[in-house]
Amino acid sequence: ITSSDAHFTLKDAYNQIKLALEFCLQVKPLDRNILCQESGKDPVISTVMRYVCKGWPPKHTETNDEVKKFQKLLDSLSIYHGCLNHGSKVVIPQSLQSNMLDLMHIGHLGMEHLKQLARTAAYWPGTEAAIEMASRQCDSCGEHQIKPPKPAVPPWMLPDKPWSHLHMDHAINFMATLDLLEEEFANFGYPLTLVIHQLTFLKNFSAGAKNVHYTIQLLMEQQNVCLAQSFKQALRKSSLPPKRALQEFLMQYWRMSTSCGLSPSKHLMSWQVRTRIDSLLPSPTHKAQGKQSKVSSKAKMTTDSGDVTKVTKQYKTGDPVYELCYGPCHDKQSQ
Template identity: 40%
Template sequence: MFGPHKETPVLAANRLARWALMLSQYDYTIEYRNTSKHGNADALSRLPAGPDVYFDGKEDERDIVTVCLINTIDTQIKPTDQSALRKESTKDPVISEIIRYTREGWPNQVSDHLKDFKKLEHSLTTINGCLLYGNRVVIPASLQQEVLKILHEGHFGMQRMKQLARTAVYWLRIDTAIQDMCHRCTACAGHQNKPTKPANHPWMLPEKPWSRIHVDHAIDVMGHHWLVVKDAYSKYPCIHETNSTSTKTTTQLLEEDFSHSGYPHAIVSDNATTFSSQEFKAWCHERGIVHLTGAPYHPATNGAAERLVQTFKRFLKKSRKSPKEALQEFLMQYRRSPLASGYSPSELLNNRQIRTKTLLPSPAHEAQERQAREATKSQAKELQSMVHNVHRHYQVGTPCYALYTVGQDEPVSLDGFQQP
């Protein structure tokens, strides 16, 4: 079996592992002896003369657990019957037949219910009237439910049960039995983690600015209600302070924004009564606006507006100014700050950058200012020249209007003519 030029057979690997485990308890030296010098061991050579204190002291806790595995399982299943596992294995028709085949040898053809064990024949052994698969005890069908209850003690979950079972017990389709046990446990079902939320389908980016806007209400923030509007393309924000969240008030505030940028193609909102009312639907229909709503109880579907509300709330809490002044500062900075694309919301919506305090005078700004002054001067000169070059010639009989001032006695001059 062993040799410098021959590998260990795969079929004998498990049996060698068990022999190595048993021999690991002893301190021995291997010597080669010719077969002709071997002698048959008699009964007296195997009969112990008495307790070996030195040998018993060599055993540790791990060896005791390994040797007493079957007795431990017996105790857990039926504390009053230390040989329950052996008795039930003898009664079980399948296991008893497998034990017989393991001892006497497997035939070439077996019944259908033994074909799965036939594939494992080189890993099956019998110890103390019980069947072992590797270092795992094969549990009879009558004791499988009891073993499942022992494995499920502590309610540690399906994976821990499987890992624990793989160290001690085995039967066909044991993983499926463990899964069914965990699924039927009401305690585990009542305290299990919430299922992961499915990923939200992102909104498609519009092709043009102010094509789709997202609206929402921020309720009772710093003592006020706020209507939040955000363009999906440019991320341009519009926020209005309001004392009412009614449909009429909301549409009036939206009309203010639409007077600057026009009507969008679509409005996205949640399912609040303000936006789900017939009045709001009719208002959108009259203006050719498609009204879209997110999934009920899932505010993330209107994430653009929800995110703006969150950012605005955080800004108000940090600001030391009044809510109205803080609102103007927030809108100015938000519309001016560049996005990931490198352009600010004002540039994407209005195709120009707005001026703020953060924009210090630069050569480009100074050149624009000079051009503006020169353009103003040239326009003033052209206008003055046009006024001075206008000459009117009147003749007798030319129709004209006379200007009279009430309360004046002196004649009024009308383009060089004296009218009495």
């Protein structure tokens, strides 16, 4: 306790010491002497240590299955200060395995970190399985574990015709959304399937359209997350008023290509809406005019039905020409 802790009383110091003692007593003491004593009492480890010192019997003569597991590791087994070692790791007897798990589990580092720690310090047959079971049985680890990744959401099936499978959601006021829906349905008609996210909105919409026959589906949260996140981020990033920002987002969304290679406007109306970026691209009229100019510039020579090549006459402003007049009071003549 430093002198700067002016408000730190003797009672606070007592509480801190009590917490430290409780933390230390959570795990039973475990040292080298206890490990040696328990290893000598363990029937499997004591047998293995005797075999390491005096030599292993033939494999077919050993009947203990637990000892056979160590016989497969005989090249890496050794004895150091009365304890059995497997490589650089100490072999833990069965009576101390639960204590060793508690000792490694201090800090709640997670299952994989416990396995890495065990690979460098301790060993017994089935170490990783015991670590997995201990980690799953820990209430604190289970309560605060990292959420598993969300499964991939299958895409919606492409409808066979436009305006038949309609997805919708509302951001602020569902009554305003109802009015807009009635306006859109007056222009395009009622869809065959209507996919809605909110159950409350579903009840209100169903009450207002009792005589319309269509199928209603509830949209799951993970299926709505992509478009909803894009929409919300666009509104946050925009410095325009909400209604103007919404219109700009919808304009760009109508123009973007989907996984099928077509934009939403192309799917619905069979033509691409014109946005600001389309002003940089040549329009269909310009393309047609360009093709016509190329054809007219190359049409110097033509071929008639008799495979006779003829020269197409080119006229300029001011050239003298003949005119054929067909009048009621004049005979057919050329001028």
